[in-house]
Amino acid sequence: MNQSYDLVVIGLSLSSSWGNGHATTFRALLRGLKAQGSRVLFLERDVPWYASNRDLPDPDFCELEYFTSLEDLAERFGPTLQAADAVMIGSYVPEGVATIDAVAALEPQVLCFYDIDTPVTLAKLERGDEEYLARRQIPIFDIYFSFSGGPVLDRLEQQYGARAALPLYCSVDAKRYQNTGELEHWDLGYLGTYSPDRQPVLERLLIEPARRLPQMRFVVAGPQYPAEIDWPENVERIEHLPPAEHASFYSRQRFTLNVTRADMIAAGWSPSVRLFEAAACRTPVISDHWDGLTDFFPEGEAITIAQSSDDVVAALCSTSKEKRAALAGAAYQRVMEGHTGTERARDLLLALDQHRQRLRTAV
CATH class of the missing domain: 3.40.50.2000 (Glycogen Phosphorylase B;)
Structure with missing residues (x-):
């Protein structure tokens, strides 16, 4: 049985689905986490292209806050990041490398990465492109959650030094995605x-x-x-x-x-x-x-x-x-x-439970 968690997620966007697939992925997952009894604070960089296209400015399944800079993030949310049961940083976060370093320096209890772009990430790293994640940072995460499964998980651990690479596929909110009964057009x-x-x-x-x-x-x-x-x-x-x-x-x-x-x-x-x-x-x-x-x-x-x-x-x-x-x-x-958001939330919480159990066993 999963216990409830206080989680902080720093992601590309939750408020706007304009031009990205991250928002719908986060929405399904976070709704599932609420259904499982966990509390989530989502932190989103306040950027003009999403600010002018927000289709979910006030979610009812989590707390949503915006930050304007890394200094603003640390000043306003530093204690919350340290106190949370787990912090998860997503791929393609603006100034991602600096954001990861800043959060890691706060020594959160559990630090995770959610790569919603794993194949793109690895292709970029192979080219030396560290737009939102540096190769040196992969081993610092307690868990590397990956949009992709299969052999890429072994590659993350064996080639890139991930401590634990686990699949966390995208999912769908079953309550909001149903056939509407409309005529085929x-x-x-x-x-x-x-x-x-x-x-x-x-x-x-x-x-x-x-x-x-x-x-x-x-x-x-x-x-x-x-x-x-x-x-x-x-x-x-x-x-x-x-x-x-x-x-x-x-x-x-x-x-x-x-x-x-x-x-x-x-x-x-x-x-x-x-x-x-x-x-x-x-x-x-x-x-x-x-x-x-x-x-x-x-x-x-x-x-x-x-x-x-x-x-x-x-x-x-x-x-x-x-x-x-x-x-x-x-x-x-x-x-x-x-593959519903509820099932994916269970996958995430089970991984956190198992990580905690490993830590207890190691003591």
């Missing part, structure tokens, strides 16, 4: 911020099928797509879709598309939150392939895997309504059993 949709390494796959798995199937309707939601992209007339564009509208968006699609960043394909075992969100809304998913995907969603049973435009066209034109319902139902069951 699009045949295939995609939700994701523009990424140069994902764009060729999006071209192959959505834009080209849209050109071949002018009688069908497609949609791409997400910011930062370059103006020069040649969208077919039957592809609707939505610049930004706040999380409150995600369930409706998924529920109105016959299929939704999952496209994975190149670094995450290379690492494997890195499920995007959109997989869990779509499944929770009982929308069947077409996805590109990466190692570990079928551990989460067996091919042909809970997901359709596509390598080419032909594969997508075939799925859209040949999959019966009954088969779509079976795919969606199997994926929904898997997510409800193992």
Whole structure:
């Protein structure tokens, strides 16, 4: 049985989902932690691009505070960081390296890192890019929680010196992601911020099928797509879709598309939150392939895997309504059993419990 914890999380953003996937990941996890009886203070760097796009400025599942600088962080929250049962710092925090050093100097009781970008992080470190995490800092964390599982965990421990690397996959808030019962409006949709390494796959798995199937309707939601992209007339564009509208968006699609960043394909075992969100809304998913995907969603049973435009066209034109319902139902069951925010919070608390037990045993 997990005991309740007082936790402090320093993350990229909780208040704004604009242009990042961190906010929805943190929201599901922190709601799950509240349901488990733990208390969370989330500290977010006050930056203008999120301040002007806040879709959750006052969460009801945790305390949210903003800080303006490292000096402000230490002055206002130093004692809280020292007193907390555990402190977790997320990836891509502004001035991340300096933030980690400043928090570590306070000697919190337990210091964790939550890498919501593990494959990207390791690729950056291999290039000598220490934008938000320095290689020398990995061994200082009591637990390195990773968005990715599989072999990357061994790599973190053996190559980078992590004391304990554990998977903490993203998750979905099952109460907020449900099928809305709306009529289907699009045949295939995609939700994701523009990424140069994902764009060729999006071209192959959505834009080209849209050109071949002018009688069908497609949609791409997400910011930062370059103006020069040649969208077919039957592809609707939505610049930004706040999380409150995600369930409706998924529920109105016959299929939704999952496209994975190149670094995450290379690492494997890195499920995007959109997989869990779509499944929770009982929308069947077409996805590109990466190692570990079928551990989460067996091919042909809970997901359709596509390598080419032909594969997508075939799925859209040949999959019966009954088969779509079976795919969606199997994926929904898997997510409800193992990938909700409540389940992920249990994973986190169990890891903290086990860390405490190791410390007691070592004394």
